[in-house]
Amino acid sequence: MAEQWESDEELLADLRAALQAEAEVPAWFSETGKAALEWRGLDGELATLTEDSATTAPAGARAEPASLRSLTFTGREVTIGIEVDADELHGQIAPPRAGEIEVRPRRGPVRRLPVDELGWFAIRPKPAGAFRLCFTSAGGHVVLTEWTTV
Amino acid sequence: MRDDPGVTALVKRARDGDQEAWNALVDRFAPLVWSVCRRHDLSRADAEEAGSNVWLRLVEGLGSLREPAALPGWLVTVTRRECLRVVSGRRGQVLVADDRFPGEDGLAADAEVLKQEQYLALREAFAGLSDRCRRLLTLLFSEPRPSYTEISDRLDMRVGGIGPTRLRCLDALRRSAPLAPYVTAPEA
Numbered sequence: 044m045a046e047q048w049e050s051d052e053e054l055l056a057d058l059r060a061a062l063q064a065e066a067e068v069p070a071w072f073s074e075t076g077k078a079a080l081e082w083r084g085l086d087g088e089l090a091t092l093t094e095d096s097a098t099t100a101p102a103g104a105r106a107e108p109a110s111l112r113s114l115t116f117t118g119r120e121v122t123i124g125i126e127v128d129a130d131e132l133h134g135q136i137a138p139p140r141a142g143e144i145e146v147r148p149r150r151g152p153v154r155r156l157p158v159d160e161l162g163w164f165a166i167r168p169k170p171a172g173a174f175r176l177c178f179t180s181a182g183g184h185v186v187l188t189e190w191t192t193v
Numbered sequence: 194m195r196d197d198p199g200v201t202a203l204v205k206r207a208r209d210g211d212q213e214a215w216n217a218l219v220d221r222f223a224p225l226v227w228s229v230c231r232r233h234d235l236s237r238a239d240a241e242e243a244g245s246n247v248w249l250r251l252v253e254g255l256g257s258l259r260e261p262a263a264l265p266g267w268l269v270t271v272t273r274r275e276c277l278r279v280v281s282g283r284r285g286q287v288l289v290a291d292d293r294f295p296g297e298d299g300l301a302a303d304a305e306v307l308k309q310e311q312y313l314a315l316r317e318a319f320a321g322l323s324d325r326c327r328r329l330l331t332l333l334f335s336e337p338r339p340s341y342t343e344i345s346d347r348l349d350m351r352v353g354g355i356g357p358t359r360l361r362c363l364d365a366l367r368r369s370a371p372l373a374p375y376v377t378a379p380e381a
Contacts, residue, residue, distance in 0.1 A: 047311070047375040051363050058319060058366070059334040061312035064224040071237075072227055072244055076219035079248035080212055089253045098281040149241070173242045189246045192238075192279065 087177070087185030090116035090123055116176070116188040123176060123186065127193045132169045134176075136162035142180040149173050149190075169193055200261040208255045219248065224316075225265060225309045226272050233276035243275040265313060266306045311375065318369040326362035333359065 048054035094115035112127040125134040134144070139162030146154040148170055158164040158178065170193070178186045200221070206214035226247055230240045250271055258264070319327060325348070332344050345352045367376050 048367075051360075054363060054366065055330070055334055057311065058315050058330065061315035062319065062331075064228050064312055065316055067231075068223045068227045072230075072240065073219055073223045075241055075245050076223055076226070076248040077212075077216050079219075079245065079252050080207065080210065080215040082249060082252060089249065091250070092278070095278070095281070098278070173238065173245075189249055190242045192242060 082187070087187045088118040088120060090118035090121065090186050090188045092189055092191060093117040112193065114191065114193070118186045121178065121180075121184070121186045123178060123188060125176075125193075127169065130168050132166040132193065134164045134166070136164075136178060136180075138162070140180045140182075142178060142182075145177040145179075146170055147175045147177055200264065204255055204258055204261055207252075215252075218251075221313070222264070222268055225268055225313065228309070229269055229272040229305070230276055233273075233280065235276060235279065239276075239279040243272065243279045246275045246278075247272050265310045266303065269303065269306050269309060314371040314375065317371040318366050321369055321371070322362060322365055325358070326365060329355070329358055330362055 048057065092114060094113070096111075096113045114125050114127070116123045116125075121140075122137045123134060124137065125132050136142070136158055139160065140158075141160045141162070142158045144156050144158050144164045144166075146156070146166055149172060154166070156164055156166060173190045173192050175190055176188045200218070203214045203218050203221075207218055226244060227240075230243055233243075235243060247268065251268070254267075319330070322330070328348055329344070329350075332339055332347060339347070341352045341355050344350070344355055350358065366372065
């Protein structure tokens with residue numbers, strides 16, 4: 044590989060930029076990252092966002108006020124779909140199973156709501172700010188979504 | 194980037210739930226994740242959400258990570274996507290579902306990744322220097338740059354010794370293991 048730094052000045056300038064990038068990281072940003080390992084302790088299945096109508100609708104259709112935004116979180120065994128209304132969320136667990144769903148906001152209390160045998164649940168009012176959903180089936184299987192905002 | 198035995202060991206320990214090892218990984222890669230977030234000009238709340246999901250995916254992926262050398266590339270890709278996603282709740286963006294750890298060659302051409310890898314190597318090389326070298330170099334690029342007399346006072350070093358010490362420190366930096374992939378071996 045060719046020499047990357049022809050002169051000491053170039054090396055110093057890059058070193059300085061590298062150290063500055065490190066100094067610029069806000070403490071809260073690193074703390075959020077360090078807290079991420081605790082989530083692993085929950086021993087659940089992570090469901091990641093695989094579909095979001097806000098990001099996949101064709102450009103012209105997005106402005107339709109009547110259309111509901113829908114999101115799909117996909118885990119290994121379970122999918123959680125939600126539709127966003129003006130002031131509430133409707134969701135379904137697939138394949139359908141009963142249990143309990145928790146709404147976990149970044150700050151503030153956790154809300155616990157029932158999920159019926161068809162896998163349906165409703166969250167009113169809809170969460171303000173970022174939150175995660177945590178579904179626990181009647182059999183004790185746990186599925187946790189990523190953070191999202193609606 | 195070569196496989197770093199330090200990172201490999203940290204990944205193994207973090208996989209077993211070792212918080213200290215995980216913290217070290219976050220400290221190491223947070224500047225990379227943050228610099229990508231910053232480029233997307235996110236609010237604090239959005240940066241927090243995007244960042245959280247990046248780390249969450251990394252925690253989840255630790256078990257399947259085979260090549261720690263691919264980590265910077267993977268992190269840049271995932272962070273970009275998470276940033277676009279938090280913005281896309283409001284505006285249209287395309288989701289990319291694939292976040293498997295890529296092989297090294299898949300992202301080798303990405304200039305951002307190359308730069309971030311180089312910065313990582315520079316920080317690591319710097320951390321390995323002697324205390325005296327780190328203090329001298331830090332003074333040399335602080336703004337406004339202190340005079341040689343000031344540096345001499347602060348480091349208790351003769352003014353005439355600053356130049357040669359600077360040379361030695363930069364030489365040590367160039368010869369350090371983390372920078373080996375970037376520096377041509379001196380002629381024998």
